[in-house]
Amino acid sequence: MFDLIPNEFAIGGVYLPPLLVCGVFGLILATATANLLNKYRLARYFFYPPLVFVAFAVIYTVLIGTFIIRA
């Protein structure tokens, strides 16, 4: 199923780099995860949440780039 998703996104004839798209989705997912962790008071188990947020964003970007968009 994931093979059907194009590697590059074109908006109005302008091609966007796949990494940019992966990065945007990575940020959105990291934000959602952070909100969920806040909601269930699980963020208190992290030593420094700002760094954890960056780590989440990187992990999601890599996962999306590897398995979904294939940057």
Add this chain to the structure above:
Amino acid sequence: MESATTAGSIEQARPAFALSGKAKEAIKVGLAIVVTYWLALKFSWMSPTWAGIAVAVISQPGEGQSLYKGLLRAIGTFLAFFSSLALLALFPQDRWMLFVGVSPVLGYFAYKMKGENDYLWYVAGFVTVMIITAGPQQPGHAFEFAAYRTMETLIGIGVWAVISSLLWPVTNLGALKSATDALLDAQRQVAQHGFELISGREGAGSPPELLAQEAQLVAKVGSLINVAASETYEVRTVRRSWLALQQASLKFMHTANRLRLGAEDLEKIDMDAVLPGLADLSAELGARFTEARSLLTGKPSTRPCRDVSLEVDRQAIEPLDHFQRAAVAVARTELEQLDAQTRSMVDSVGDIAGGRQVVAGEAPQSAKPLRGPAGLRPIDRDQLVAAAFVVTSLWASALIWIYVNPPGHVAWVQFVPTLALAAMRMPHVRFFPLRVFVYAYLVGVVVYVFIMPHLSGFVQLGALLFLFTYLTDYYFAAGRMPLLLAMFIMLGITNEQSYDFAGMANNYLFTMMGIMMAFGLTYMIGSPRPEKTFLHQTQRFFRSCEFLVSHLDPPESFVGQVREAYYRNVLRTLPTKMGVWAKRIDAKAFPKNSPEQVAGLLEALQLLAYRVDDLLDGRSSSAAKVLAGDLGDSVREWRAVVDQAFHQWSEVPEADPGPELTERLSGHSTALNARIEQLINHSGRDEISDAEGRSFYRLLGTYRGVARAGLVYAKEARAIDWAEWREERFE
């Protein structure tokens, strides 16, 4: 000419199709933008955007601080003009030395960026960076760049001044008078509640809303005086009298606050019996406020200020112990201060109504900022951090530009320090302006891609500018400035307009990266979470208290005086800063700590700050020598106890002083009371009628007040769930 406060009544009387005040303001701003752009394009100035930005920034609707803000912007631009050209002349062709040279200048501007004229220093800071980095953009044209930048800023200010004064002019005189009237009324109520509280007729004192309104009105009147004076001759001629009135109101607010917070010390005392003139003074103050409000409306004076005696009734005070007498002495001093301050307020309003300017030397002494040795202002740690942060952002962005050179290029050095300066102007709302910019730039991109290429000629461009400015000003007043700035920067209007999608995309990408970098850098100065900052500030507050109480003797060395001035400044300014941060704490995220509990804690800290400050004020009096001499051992022991408590709280704000320490704090007073009794009996002096004795009791009252305030803090701190605030969370 219409006044800002009468806008409501004018709107009621207007015909059915008349424009609203809001629409008029939006039209004025739109027109000023169009005229400014037309001038800049007609004469082929370097970057018409600068002139447009000047109008967008200074055009403030309603309360219109426009001309005054324009004046600050002009002075800031001139400062930047001279400082940046001097730097360029000192370090030509040497980028590293140039950055080394600009760092202290930028740091100084960032350090000065506080108080009512902070905008001036903000402008000076970012324009300096823009001019010194003009070289790489247009080699050899730095002077031209600087001159155009200054001239276009002045033209923008000039265009706005002409349009705002010719088209539906609105002045701030009405707003100033209205705010002053509201302030006098609020302070009348505060005084009334205060008298009821200390007389024991009512337990609650002034409601928090009234106190918040009073503080807001004092600040509002202060900011409106200069604004109205820049617009109106009527205010300019009596500006000093207005300032004297505002200073008297400010002092009244602080004194009434001290009285209110210290009222607990008087709860077992029949104040009406001890000070028989209390009711008379209460009535007199009420009458003075009414008189001042009447004078403000232009009515003639109906009554002079009456003298009220606040003599102590000897029979009533006889049964009181020495600490209760001390509390009475403190309250009496504060009541006398209220008397003098209200008198000064009535005199100032009389001067304003009569058109008399207070002679500089005769003006009531203003609430002077604290001075350290050699008349220097004490170091402000928060401003120092802001300066370091802005300079770091300059270096970080310069290194990125020089070694990485991503899209944006030299603009990194202009954009990131500008954002850093903006963030430090309001550190408690660190990310909000940055977030607004993200959306605002997105709107700019849409206009640039879909509308701009279809335009030809200034008529169409002018129509677009007017329409966009009008809609922004009318419908998005809260975010108007970022929207207009982003729009003008994104459009980059010039005479030879060209469109480049890649350029625009790179520009947008650079902007977002710059915003993210600036936000990331803010972690350097600590977590943006307000509750974390509040915790650190509480610890800093107690470190200051600990230092001041443990070093009570006046310092002789220069370094000692600098340290004392620093800590004393922290003590005086920190509770207000903490109040600003406390309002940002998300009550929903921390349900165990209600805003009321936090407000209670802040009040305890404010009381402590007042009492420690009083202690320092009274340490050189003759009474202090008596305390240090005859009661030296007891006072030293007392200081050690208080010192220990402050030390504990500076490490753990919620530390329970423990039953032992609490008992010593309050129990020690009983022992000291017995020592004083013994001392007075031995000396056989008449302690009340004697001025020296009064001074002694006043100082004793402040000693006791510090311990009592500490106990109040301990009680409030117990109600707070500190662990909840310490818990880690994502932003």
